[in-house]
Amino acid sequence: MDVSYHRQEPRDVGVGQSKEIGILLRPGDSLPQGVYNDRIVIYADNHIPYTFNIQVTVSSSAVGNVQFSVLDEIMRDVANASITVQHQSALDLIYTVKTGTDGNAFLFDIPEGRYTYNISASGAASYSDSFVIEPGVTTTVPVALELKLVTIEWSVTPTVIQDQYQITISQTFETNVPTPVLVMEPPNVTLPDLQPGQVFNGEFTVTNYGLIALDNVALNFPSSFDGYDVEILDSTIPKRLNAMQKITVPYRITRSSRLL
Known part of the structure; x- marks a missing residue:
C-alpha cells in the first residue's frame, strides 16, 4: 500500500504551535482485506526523531447484508439478544445489533468477507459461529440457542463467628x-x-x-x-x-x- 504526504518546506515550529501534515493512503486493487501498519518519522535539528505509527484497515467496497433469525430450543423467538459481529481479516470491522420482538436482527451494507459472531441472551447459553458476506446478497443466519432451564446462584454471608460463613443457594x-x-x-x-x-x-x-x-x-x-x-x-x-x-x-x- 502506498503512503504519501503533502510536502512542506522545512519550517520552525514555535512553542505551543502546531503544523498539519496531510496523509494520502492508496491501497492497490489487488491488496487483500486486512489491517496494515506503517509509520512516519519526523526529524528536527534540535530534537530526537519522533515516530508516528499508522494503522489502516483495508476493506472491500463491495457490500452485502446479513439477517439473523434467533430462536430458542423450544422454537420461541428470542427478543433482545445481543449479537457482536467481527470481520476475520479486517479485525477493526466490528458491529453490534440486538434482535427485535420477532427474534430477527439485520446489518446492512457491510463489506464482503468472512465474519465471526457471538450471540448472548438472558436465560440462554451463548453461541458463536461464522458466516460469509457476498456482494449484493443478504445472508440468512438461523440460530437456535440452548436454554438454561435451571439456573443456580449462590451467595456467601459472613456470620458473627469469625471465619465462619453462611452459604445460600x-x-x-x-x-x-x-x-x-x-x-x-x-x-x-x-x-x-x-x-x-x-x-x-x-x-x-x-x-x-x-x-x-x-x-x-x-x-x-x-x-x-x-x-x-x-x-x-x-x-x-x-x-x-x-x-x-x-x-x-x-x-x-x-x-x-x-x-x-
Missing part, C-alpha cells in the same frame, strides 16, 4: 415448557454438628417441571464424603419421571465412627 427454573425440567429441592442441606456414629435423616424431592417426560432417571451420589457416610433409603426410583411428576427421596447421613 437459590434455584430459578422454567415451568410448563415442552421439554423436561429436572429440579431437586432443597438444593442444599446444612448438617448439624454430628459426633462419630450419630445420624442425620432427611429427604429431598425430585420434580419434572416440564411438559415432557424424562426417561432413564437415576441418582448418582457419593457413598461417603469428608468423614460422612451417605445412604439413599428408598431404592425404588422410577426410570421415567412424567410431566409435572414429583418424587420424594429419603436419605441418611452418618458421621463415620472410623474417625474415633
Whole structure:
C-alpha cells in the first residue's frame, strides 16, 4: 500500500504551535482485506526523531447484508439478544445489533468477507459461529440457542463467628415448557454438628417441571464424603419421571465412627 504526504518546506515550529501534515493512503486493487501498519518519522535539528505509527484497515467496497433469525430450543423467538459481529481479516470491522420482538436482527451494507459472531441472551447459553458476506446478497443466519432451564446462584454471608460463613443457594427454573425440567429441592442441606456414629435423616424431592417426560432417571451420589457416610433409603426410583411428576427421596447421613 502506498503512503504519501503533502510536502512542506522545512519550517520552525514555535512553542505551543502546531503544523498539519496531510496523509494520502492508496491501497492497490489487488491488496487483500486486512489491517496494515506503517509509520512516519519526523526529524528536527534540535530534537530526537519522533515516530508516528499508522494503522489502516483495508476493506472491500463491495457490500452485502446479513439477517439473523434467533430462536430458542423450544422454537420461541428470542427478543433482545445481543449479537457482536467481527470481520476475520479486517479485525477493526466490528458491529453490534440486538434482535427485535420477532427474534430477527439485520446489518446492512457491510463489506464482503468472512465474519465471526457471538450471540448472548438472558436465560440462554451463548453461541458463536461464522458466516460469509457476498456482494449484493443478504445472508440468512438461523440460530437456535440452548436454554438454561435451571439456573443456580449462590451467595456467601459472613456470620458473627469469625471465619465462619453462611452459604445460600437459590434455584430459578422454567415451568410448563415442552421439554423436561429436572429440579431437586432443597438444593442444599446444612448438617448439624454430628459426633462419630450419630445420624442425620432427611429427604429431598425430585420434580419434572416440564411438559415432557424424562426417561432413564437415576441418582448418582457419593457413598461417603469428608468423614460422612451417605445412604439413599428408598431404592425404588422410577426410570421415567412424567410431566409435572414429583418424587420424594429419603436419605441418611452418618458421621463415620472410623474417625474415633
